[in-house]
Amino acid sequence: MVRVRSLLAVLAVATLSACAAPVEQHHRTEVVATTPIVADLVRHVAGERAEVTALMPPGVDPHTYEPRLRAVRDIANADIAFTNGLLLEPHSLSTTIEEALPDNAPMVPLAEQVTSYGGKLKPLVENIALDTVWLGMRIVGKADSEVEIVTEKIDGPEDSKATAYITSTFGVPELVFDEEGDNYFLPADAHTHVSWSFSKPGMYHLTFAAKVKGELVARNTINVAVGVDAPNDVLDEGHVDIAVDLAHKNIMLRGDSPDGTNIAYDYDPATTTISVPNSTLQQIPAQYRFMGRPGDEVYLLPQAVLGKHVHGEVDPHVWHNMANVRAMVEAIRDKLNEVDPAGAQIYSSNAAAYIAEIDRVNNEVRMILDTIPKKNRHLVTTHDGYSYLGDAYGLSIAGFVSPNPSVEPSPRDIIALTRTLENLHVPAVFIEPQLALRANHLTVTADKLGIQVCRIYGDSLDDEVPTYLDFMKYNAHSLARCLGQSEGK
Structure with missing residues (x-):
């Protein structure tokens, strides 16, 4: 909280010092979005009608990101803010948005909107x-x-x-x-x-x-x-x-x-x-x-x-099910229409085109993942963030190093992981790029058992997967390639 107030104080000084300067009139709606994935969804709906700024850079872990001064400036100038919600973003970022966002600008937690548009949420399992x-x-x-x-x-x-x-x-x-x-x-x-x-x-x-x-x-x-x-x-x-x-x-x-x-x-x-x-x-x-x-x-x-033992919260990783992303896009469309009614036709047209593309890629992802043999349809990762993926595409979430990426695994976690790999004979395990340095327990265990280590994207985008649809297609191909092989290969 102290850091948030300090950033806001610096922003206030900078704003006052600029009062005498002429202000250029901007006609485009100013939008901020927390994660690169949320920002990509918003850009596809907004098109050229709005300026969309991602508060988090590509490749960062959204669970631990700390806002910078530039992010506070962007929030303070925004007409609307889109977040993932469901406690995905760290408390410091959520607090910064709440305090810096103009009073008349709405803050929209998209994951919390999905059930209103036909999506499905899953509870977080504590134990x-x-x-x-x-x-x-x-x-x-x-x-x-x-x-x-x-x-x-x-x-x-x-x-x-x-x-x-x-x-x-x-x-x-x-x-x-x-x-x-x-x-x-x-x-x-x-x-x-x-x-x-x-x-x-x-x-x-x-x-x-x-x-x-x-x-x-x-x-x-x-x-x-x-x-x-x-x-x-x-x-x-x-x-x-x-x-x-x-x-x-x-x-x-x-x-x-x-x-x-x-x-x-x-x-x-x-x-x-x-x-x-x-x-x-x-x-x-x-x-x-x-x-x-x-x-x-x-x-x-x-x-x-x-x-x-289930948390009162809900699993926030909703984007791994493309039906939920379809719902998020509809929510983005409606919220932009409210903030900028003059652009409603543009937002609605862009959303319809993007939803059609989401549906097409969803079918493509399903066809790719359907090629994985039944005996290999087990997903083992660094942390528990893929239950929506498993539910949507018929994969068993067989194991992970720890329930949360910020928590070190216990000895029991390591024992359970080892027995999972031994008993199910999985041909591959999967690691997120930004967590590779923390995944030593998984890589060491997999190497000991002769199991391949493959890449999967969990929470962010980067140069290799610059858009959400690229993200989903990459994961589908990686899963099919690594799990579609014979045991031990």
Whole structure:
């Protein structure tokens, strides 16, 4: 804040000293935009009608950029300011814009407008280890006694161990099973949250039997992919239960429907696999010896009662989904029309032409990325900024060095990254140009495993990708080239 006030004081002196000079009349709308990507979008809509100034130079990290005096001058002379918003820009820059922008000039956080124009936002996940499916147990229907759930068979990788347990109010674990033959009782129409641990990566096949008063009611096998690709339909998010249906004498998976609603939906265990990603890897605590030796690694699927720890904020990296950029362009058009009504026809015409180009490139990007084989569609990067890219184009965000580029990775982050690369056999990892010097953990790990290191653009533009459309096409070609090859090449 002190730096912001100092810059504003210097600007005020410079402005007063220039009062006596003749002022040239400018007819073009003065626009400032925070990032090079936002500025490029605005330029395509504004055309020659407005003067667009990017506050950040190409190639800088927008998370850490500090405004300079020239930026304060540009803001003070602006008719409108466009930002990405959603806390992408550092607080110092946001404060500078708020304090230096003229009172009658609007500040428009574009990412916060996308849902009004058909775009989609995603929450930021605070703890990636909890960003998983929640797998519980449920009894569906009526019975005149408790239902006994027996773990008949645990078929997993060699020398592996699988356990399930419930954490009580005071944190004491209550075992559901840790070996074949273990049983657990649930009342009819009851539901419980369960935590699951797996000692090794690979496929696990867990066979459960349900009995009422000793009589077999149902039997089925639940398939779990731990740290590896699932062979069929995968459940990797939402709330899912291993459900005993007493009326139909069946054991199935009951969870949220595929369309994202909370309506109960039944999945066939024969064609569905529960996913336990590499991000769940952690060390066994001393009080959980039933999982294995304390300090050893284990894949832990936590019970839903812990909750998915999500920031109140939203992931700001919305531009990796071109449908969101289409929405941002529409918002730019409307805001420029408000500030400069006389130019509305120009802005609307430019926006329509640019949206058509965005749609064309979006189809091109999708066709390029569709060439990546299913087994290689895993993206590993330096930080967590590509969830929109994954959602839009069918890529799995398999791992990253740290959740935030400004945060050093923990030992657990490095272990999880290494196991991700080993278990998924990814042919390449990706590093942003401006983060290359900080990506030593990723490059060292990749080099050790013989994995190629390729380039991806995350937050900015440069001479090689001077426009947003160049940015998206470059990333598509880089991903397809590096992930489209055979393992180890």
